[in-house]
Amino acid sequence: MTEEPDPPPETLLSGAPARARRREGASGPEPSLPADAGPTTIAVHGARRPERNAGAVVSPIYQTTTFHYPAEYSEVADPSDVRHYTRYENPSQEEAAETIRALEGAGAARVFSSGMAAISTTLLGLLRPGDTVVAPIEIYGGTDRLLREVLPKFGIGVRWLEPGAPEPTGELLEGASLLYLETPTNPLLRVRDIRAWARCADEVGALLLVDSTFATPVNQRPLELGADLVLHSATKYLAGHSDVLAGAVAGPSQLVDRLETMQRVLGGALDPHAAFLLQRGMKTLALRVARQNENAREVAEALARHPAVARVHYPGSHGADEEAIARTQMAGRGGLVSFELVGGRAASARFRRRLRLVHVATSLGGVESLVSAPRESSHAHLSPGEAERRGLPEGLLRLSCGIEETKDLLLDLLGALEPRAGDRGAS
Numbered sequence: 001m002t003e004e005p006d007p008p009p010e011t012l013l014s015g016a017p018a019r020a021r022r023r024e025g026a027s028g029p030e031p032s033l034p035a036d037a038g039p040t041t042i043a044v045h046g047a048r049r050p051e052r053n054a055g056a057v058v059s060p061i062y063q064t065t066t067f068h069y070p071a072e073y074s075e076v077a078d079p080s081d082v083r084h085y086t087r088y089e090n091p092s093q094e095e096a097a098e099t100i101r102a103l104e105g106a107g108a109a110r111v112f113s114s115g116m117a118a119i120s121t122t123l124l125g126l127l128r129p130g131d132t133v134v135a136p137i138e139i140y141g142g143t144d145r146l147l148r149e150v151l152p153k154f155g156i157g158v159r160w161l162e163p164g165a166p167e168p169t170g171e172l173l174e175g176a177s178l179l180y181l182e183t184p185t186n187p188l189l190r191v192r193d194i195r196a197w198a199r200c201a202d203e204v205g206a207l208l209l210v211d212s213t214f215a216t217p218v219n220q221r222p223l224e225l226g227a228d229l230v231l232h233s234a235t236k237y238l239a240g241h242s243d244v245l246a247g248a249v250a251g252p253s254q255l256v257d258r259l260e261t262m263q264r265v266l267g268g269a270l271d272p273h274a275a276f277l278l279q280r281g282m283k284t285l286a287l288r289v290a291r292q293n294e295n296a297r298e299v300a301e302a303l304a305r306h307p308a309v310a311r312v313h314y315p316g317s318h319g320a321d322e323e324a325i326a327r328t329q330m331a332g333r334g335g336l337v338s339f340e341l342v343g344g345r346a347a348s349a350r351f352r353r354r355l356r357l358v359h360v361a362t363s364l365g366g367v368e369s370l371v372s373a374p375r376e377s378s379h380a381h382l383s384p385g386e387a388e389r390r391g392l393p394e395g396l397l398r399l400s401c402g403i404e405e406t407k408d409l410l411l412d413l414l415g416a417l418e419p420r421a422g423d424r425g426a427s
Contacts, residue, residue, distance in 0.1 A: 039103055039218050040286040046102035047095045047279070061276040062091045088264055092275035097248070099282050100238070103217040104230055106250035110259060111275060115213065115233025116142050117268030118247030120150070122231060123178070125262035126207065126255075129155030131177035134168045134206075136161040137390060140186040141378040143211070147180070163391060166321075167196045176204050181227075182211040184315045187338050187374040187398040188391060189214070191315045191326040198226025207255075213237070213365075218289040219332040229255055236365030237335070239281040240288050246270055246278045288367060288403055292335025295369075295401035295409055300337045302410055308347070308417040310395065313338035335401045336364060338374075341417075345394035348373055352397075354416035357408060364400030369409060371399045 033045060053059050067083040070076055083089050093111050101109035112118040123146070127133070135147055137160045147158045159172050168179065179201045183192035194210060201208040209229045210222035216237045222230045232238055234246035247268075249256060263269070270278070300314040315333040316326035326333065341347040352360045358369040362377045372378070374392055382390070401409065 038286070042102045043099060043282045043285050047098035049091075049095065052091075059092070059095055059276070059279070062086075062272050064090070064272070086272060087267060087269040090269075090272050090275070092272040092279070093270050096234075096246075096270070096275045096279045096282070099279060100217075100232070100234070100248045100250055103282075103285075104223055104250040105221055106223055106230070106256075107253040108256040109248055109250035110256055110263060111234065111270045111278070112247035112249070112263065112268045113270050113274075114245045114268070115231070115235055115247040116146070117266070118231055118233070118249050119143055119211070120146055121263050121266050121268050122209065122229065122249050122259055123151065123156075123180075124154070124266070125259040127151070127154075127156050127178060130157075132157040132159060132175055133178050133180055134159045134161065134172060134176045135180040136163075136165075136182070136185070136192070138163055138185045138188060138190060139180075139182050140211070141374075141381055143180075143182070144379075145381060163389070166193065167200050169200070173200055173204055176201075176206045178207045178209060180209050180211075182214075183220075184214045184334060184336070186214065186378060187396065188313045188318075189315050189334075189336055189338055190313075190318055191322050191329065193325045194220075194222050194225040194227055194329060201226075201228070214334050214336055215330060216285065216289050216334070218286050219293070219334055220330050223251060225329065228252070234278055235363065237289060237292075238285060238365075239278045240285060240365060240367060241277075241281055242363060242366035242368065242370075244274050244277045244281065246274055289332065289335065291403040292401050293332040295404070295406050296335045296337050296399075297333060298406050299399065299401055299409065299413060302414060303337065303339050306414065306417055308342050308419075310340040310342045313340075336398065337401065338396060338398045340393055341395040341397065343395060348395050348397055351416045355412055356415075357404065357412035358399070364398070366400070367403045369400060369402040369404060371397055374398055 033041060049059065050056060065086050069082050069084060073079060076082055097109040097111045112121060133147060133156060135158065151158060161168050161172065179197055181192055181197050183194065184190060198208050207228045209231060210227040211231045212220055212222050213233045213236050229249055229251035232248045234248045235244060239246055249259065300312050303309045304312045314337055315330065316323040341351060352371065358371050361370045362372050364370060374396055375387055375394055379387060379392055
């Protein structure tokens with residue numbers, strides 16, 4: 001065991017209000033932002049703190065594991081200004097969290113070492129034995145495994161909403177402690193009605209958590225629609241350059257502060273250098289997302305017209321009701337397109353081999369376009385029968401559009417779909 005500083009009990013266990021003050025305003029004078037500042041302005045200026053960083057416009061990386069603190073706490077005028085250990089708090093983490101807080105319009109935010117660290121810490125921090133979670137079966141593979149394989153070990157029940165059902169009702173909802181929602185969903189990009197789910201949560205006094213990774217705060221702000229907490233795999237669009245693992249949760253201070261001790265105990269702290277890269281990446285978030293929105297829209301339209309494509313999945317494409325929800329809930333549809341190829345697995349393999357610009361790789365949200373087969377990556381843990389039941393055929397591909405020129409992206413994608421000599425029977 002490594003030696004760690006031992007702050008007094010009131011700081012370790014019940015000092016969240018002091019840290020909340022630091023997150024929500026102790027960084028010095030607020031920047032002169034308009035009340036209706038847009039996401040780019042918020043991302044660039046919302047967490048600036050030159051008065052605490054020797055006047056530096058770009059904040060330094062606080063690459064330290066520990067901090068000097070006084071021998072006697074009675075000497076400290078404001079205990080909220082005392083830091084102890086980077087697993088507990090670090091200025092680099094705080095700046096990234098403050099930017100996410102401002103982008104989501106939240107009271108507080110915390111950053112984590114990965115998206116799954118954010119999700120697992122949040123669920124374990126809020127739930128108790130005997131509680132029940134309700135979630136759609138259409139959900140990210142890692143979250144699916146957490147709910148199925150981990151939470152039951154702690155006496156936490158999980159009920160599943162079957163494919164096609166819009167929101168939980170009746171017995172599924174009775175006695176629920178927490179509703180977990182992902183929208184758009186992974187990988188079929190279905191849009192769920194956050195307002196409707198919030199009403200369901202209110203009916204039974206449950207919390208509503210929304211994973212908004214695919215949408216980003218630029219395209220969707222779940223807290224404004226009734227969610228209690230919003231989660232992100234910040235590895236994806238928030239950081240945006242495929243070089244950082246990070247996660248985040250944002251919401252009212254009283255909820256986010258409940259997660260502080262659990263994060264310290266589980267150890268999912270974001271490394272200071274990763275926090276710096278996350279903060280730097282977010283400065284261009286709105287610019288990147290705008291281009292990715294446009295690229296995905298044009299790609300979805302082009303693929304829908306191609307005879308080699310059996311079906312295109314795109315937010316709002318699953319019927320008139322979903323389109324109406326997406327139109328009112330989302331400012332943009334995001335940078336993802338999923339599509340099924342005629343010819344199934346063999347066609348999928350051929351297509352991926354022919355790509356020259358688009359990377360065949362897992363993950364999403366970076367400046368470069370990436371394509372993956374969910375049956376071989378995010379949902380590889382599912383049996384073939386279960387994958388088919390969830391609407392994930394072998395020919396399904398998930399494309400994350402980057403910021404390349406649209407014409408170049410289309411040239412690569414459509415070229416990889418064209419029939420060629422020797423295709424018959426290829427695998």
